[in-house]
Amino acid sequence: MRHTPGRLNRVWLTIIGIILLVGGGLATSIGLGLLEGVAVGGLRAPASDQPVLVLTARTQLLPIALIGAGVVVGIFAVLWLLAQIPRKHGASTLKIEDPDSRGLTVLKPTLLEGAISDRVAELHDVTGARTVVRGSSRTPDITVRVTASAHADIPSVLADVEQRVTSDVRDALGQQPAALAIEVEIRTDPKKDTSVTFSADALSA
Amino acid sequence: MSSTTIRRRPTRSAPSMICAALLLGASVAAVWAGTTAVSGDTRIVDTAMAAAEAPWSGQATLIVAILTAVAGLLLIVIALTPGPYDAHVLQHGGTAQAAVRNKALETLLADTATSIDGVDAATATVTNRKADIRVATYVSERRDLRTTVTRTLQRRIDALELTHAPRASVSVRAHKD
Numbered sequence: 001m002r003h004t005p006g007r008l009n010r011v012w013l014t015i016i017g018i019i020l021l022v023g024g025g026l027a028t029s030i031g032l033g034l035l036e037g038v039a040v041g042g043l044r045a046p047a048s049d050q051p052v053l054v055l056t057a058r059t060q061l062l063p064i065a066l067i068g069a070g071v072v073v074g075i076f077a078v079l080w081l082l083a084q085i086p087r088k089h090g091a092s093t094l095k096i097e098d099p100d101s102r103g104l105t106v107l108k109p110t111l112l113e114g115a116i117s118d119r120v121a122e123l124h125d126v127t128g129a130r131t132v133v134r135g136s137s138r139t140p141d142i143t144v145r146v147t148a149s150a151h152a153d154i155p156s157v158l159a160d161v162e163q164r165v166t167s168d169v170r171d172a173l174g175q176q177p178a179a180l181a182i183e184v185e186i187r188t189d190p191k192k193d194t195s196v197t198f199s200a201d202a203l204s205a
Numbered sequence: 206m207s208s209t210t211i212r213r214r215p216t217r218s219a220p221s222m223i224c225a226a227l228l229l230g231a232s233v234a235a236v237w238a239g240t241t242a243v244s245g246d247t248r249i250v251d252t253a254m255a256a257a258e259a260p261w262s263g264q265a266t267l268i269v270a271i272l273t274a275v276a277g278l279l280l281i282v283i284a285l286t287p288g289p290y291d292a293h294v295l296q297h298g299g300t301a302q303a304a305v306r307n308k309a310l311e312t313l314l315a316d317t318a319t320s321i322d323g324v325d326a327a328t329a330t331v332t333n334r335k336a337d338i339r340v341a342t343y344v345s346e347r348r349d350l351r352t353t354v355t356r357t358l359q360r361r362i363d364a365l366e367l368t369h370a371p372r373a374s375v376s377v378r379a380h381k382d
Contacts, residue, residue, distance in 0.1 A: 004213075004216040004218065005216065006213065006214065006215070006216035006217065009216055009217040009218065009220075009221040009284075010217055010284045010285070011284075012221065012224075013217060013220060013221060013224065013280045013281075013283055013284035014280070014281055014284040014285065016224060016277075016280055017276075017277045017278065017279070017280030017281035017283075017284060018277065018281065019277065020273050020274065020276050020277025020280065021274050021277030021278050021281065022277070023270075023273060023274075023277070024270045024271065024272070024273030024274025024275070024276070024277055025270075025274045027261065027266065027267075027269075027270035027273070027274075028267060028270040028271055028274060030261045031261040031262045031263070031266055031267045031270060032262070032267070033262065046261060047261075048260070048261045048262035049260050049261070049262055050260060050261060051257070051258040051259065051260055051261075052257050052258065052259055052260070052261055052266060053254070053257035053258060054258060062239075062242070062250060062254075063238070063239040063240070063242035063243045063247075063250060064239065064243070065239075066235045066236070066238055066239035066242070066250070067235070067236050067239035067240060067243070069232075069235055070231075070232040070233070070234075070235030070236035070239060071232070071236060072232075073228055073229075073231065073232040073235070074228075074229055074232030074233065074236065076228065077225045077226070077228035077229035077232060078225075078229065080221065080224075080225040080228075081222060081225045081226070081229070084218050084221065084222055084225075150312060150313050150316035150317070151316075153364075154295065154305065154364075154365050155295070155297050155364075155365070155366050158295060158297045158299065158301070158303050159297065159298065159299060161301075162297075162299040162300070162301045162303075163299075165301075179302075180300070180301035180302070181211050181301065181302045181303070181304075182301050182302070182303040182304075183211065183292070183303075183304055183305075183306065184295070184303065184304065184305040184306065184309055185306055185308075185309045186305070186309035186310070186312045186313045186316075187312070188312055188315075188316050
């Protein structure tokens, strides 16, 4: 139902992975002396007994560089963390023009979502529904998450949901849904213990 | 086509959040070290510089370098491995896209299995190709029960009309008191 940043995560994990792999691989190669005497583009690999980092001038530049790098990386990290929050990316206010262009009806998508959910939840074998409306009033993109009971005939439930959502959206917006997605959840049926008591007279009759 | 993908592969949120949290921790440490150095206390920066002056062939340097390379390789594998889908697509006569979540299928199969005579408890795990159902029973003739449960559950899966129906695999074990 909600969008999560799968592609963004994979891209950044790949970039960070490549940086770590190349850096770690180079450092290991230098430490083991595998790059001794190798020069690329005028840059000669350090000898394995040389120190990793030598800062000759201990000026105020290093703390300022630390602060600058820390702020940049920190902002990136916070933005990446915030991107993990699933987004609804729902429609903005739906605007429906009358055929003569004399009036404009404004509809909040949450109202339509609530109405569709309520109508779908009334169907047989459906115990609950949640809806997200995306797109516009001319091209409504509807996603419905339906919770059905475990004994339900799922293909039949799907047909009922599709028929009801399509007709309701057409009645409300004057348009068929441009796209309709139905996600099915299953809820275990509550077990009911019932008992029947027979009287001796009924048994002998 | 709906803007919502009806079934998704793992979004790798957990490793991303761990990476982002580590980066945030490192950046906070860097800013803290920088600000204390600017205010005159250079102990932290001096310690970090002393550690950076270790030779490339030093044991600590090599261990850190190898661990860094391994972590990088792990991140690349996590990022590039597609992972399983979280749902099965339902083929039905209509125009809508429809899918049933793997978790929902697990609930459905476990519930169906427990309704079979002789089954006391059941759990299910559904992947893209296989549905593993573990059944606990007091029945001594477990082979017959396994056949019955497998047949019933496969029929239930087939009735859903999935595009790629998983194969039911049932294991039966004696119930532990």
